[in-house]
Amino acid sequence: MKKVLTYEIVKRKVFKEDKWMISLRRHKKRSLKKTTETVALRTTSSPSDIEGLLQAYLEQIRYHVLSGESVNINGFGTFYPKVTAKLVDKEEDATVNNCVQSVTIGFRPCTELKEAIKESGFTEFSPAKDANKKRR
Numbered sequence: 001m002k003k004v005l006t007y008e009i010v011k012r013k014v015f016k017e018d019k020w021m022i023s024l025r026r027h028k029k030r031s032l033k034k035t036t037e038t039v040a041l042r043t044t045s046s047p048s049d050i051e052g053l054l055q056a057y058l059e060q061i062r063y064h065v066l067s068g069e070s071v072n073i074n075g076f077g078t079f080y081p082k083v084t085a086k087l088v089d090k091e092e093d094a095t096v097n098n099c100v101q102s103v104t105i106g107f108r109p110c111t112e113l114k115e116a117i118k119e120s121g122f123t124e125f126s127p128a129k130d131a132n133k134k135r136r
Contacts, residue, residue: 003116008125025125065105077113082106 006025011018036050043050061071061079070080085099093099109117 004121004123006123006125075110075112077107077109080106080108 006027007022008025009020010023011020013019032051032054033047036047036054039045039050040047045053061073064071065079065081068081070078072078082104083100084102084104086101088094088099
């Protein structure tokens, strides 16, 4: 399933000089409700059954990640708890309060997902096209 990523060319100031770069356009977030409706069209389950199943699944992922475990979703990737910590000179200074700078959730995509995103095509963002879509 090859997808196309939309990008735009943006200007940035770097040391008072104009520089240009490519930046991906992020489309609106897709809701769980819309996703369950799409999945329901491809299965014999109702959207509400799928939503209930996904909610329970997400609760389990959340529970296990918050318990310090990694959670692998085959064909997608692995979620895991992640800590950024600073180094200290003495062992006795290595405490949670002194060293931990941030606690977050990491995600490591599986090989198939990494390959799929690498194979994605690109299309340049056109404000005119975007305006036409909003009018429909």
